Amino acid sequence: MKKFMALLLMTSAIPAQAAIIKIDITGNLYQVSESVESRFSLGDEVTARLLLDTSVMGSEFYPDTYLFSNAVVGGFISVSGYTATFSNSARAFVTDDEFGGAMDRFLIDDYEANAADVNGMAFHDLFLNWQDNSATASQGFTLPNKPSAVLAYGLPYGGVDWLTSDGQNRITFTATQVTVSPVPESATWAMMIAGMGLAGAALRRRKLTVSFG
The missing domain is CATH 1.10.287 (Helix Hairpins)
Known part of the structure; x- marks a missing residue:
């Protein structure tokens, strides 16, 4: 005994404490392109999840921006029965004092997500974007690795594109709640x-x- x-x-x-953190997001659609209005509506509830390996080392992508390949290890964006699942090709970016000090960002994009076509239009990409316009969230080029570091960016927005990334065939949501926990x-x-x-x-x-x- x-x-x-x-x-x-x-x-x-x-x-x-572990290298992987889980970020759960709830929100609502605030922009729906005409081409997908038959499938989605303004105000539709969105749920999203991001699993992030914060131990991944970054590399300079362009000035003020670092790329973290292979940092995204899972997650999805789901709305009105449509779910796009992050792939191993999803990319994470962190900026510090972007555009001369006006902005810090934490960005996820994925052009190879597991996602279906909509209204005959092929899936193009999905994204999550945290944007701190006070440029105080990032202290150097590191991934946020704990709840306070993620929440310092404020509430994110995100969306899904079909055919192109210019917003012509897009749904966009803004978060109303974010919870972060270690895995x-x-x-x-x-x-x-x-x-x-x-x-x-x-x-x-x-x-x-x-x-x-």
């Missing part, structure tokens, strides 16, 4: 499960001891 308690204390001491590492989950299994075994052994001892 003492060994079990020691292992349980070790398990509970393992930090839940425990697999090793942490394993220790937690092992601890619960040992707890169950110890309780069963104790019950047998009381019943037949």
Whole structure:
């Protein structure tokens, strides 16, 4: 029993912080192009999720902007029965003092998402965009790695394009709520499960001891 308690204390001491964070977004459509009005309507509820590996290192994309390839490890944008799922080709960008200090941004785009055509128009891309016009959210070119770092950018907007990226065939939403949480590492989950299994075994052994001892 003492060994079990020691292992349980070790398990509970393992930090839940991990490289991957989960960002859940709810919002509503505020722009719907005429070409997709038969499928979507202004005000439709949107749900989105982004799984981000914040341990990925970035590289300079152009001045004031860093690219983080392979940082997006999952997620989706869903509205009115239409769901676009982020692919392994999704890209994350961070800017710091963009355009001479006027803006910081955290941007996700994906031209190869798993998404269906709409009204005969082929899927083109989807995006999420956090834009801090006070240029205080980014402190250097790093991915936001905790809730406060994401929320410092404010509420994002996002959308889906068909055929082109010029907005001619697009739905756009603005977020009304964002929640951010760390995703425990697999090793942490394993220790937690092992601890619960040992707890169950110890309780069963104790019950047998009381019943037949």
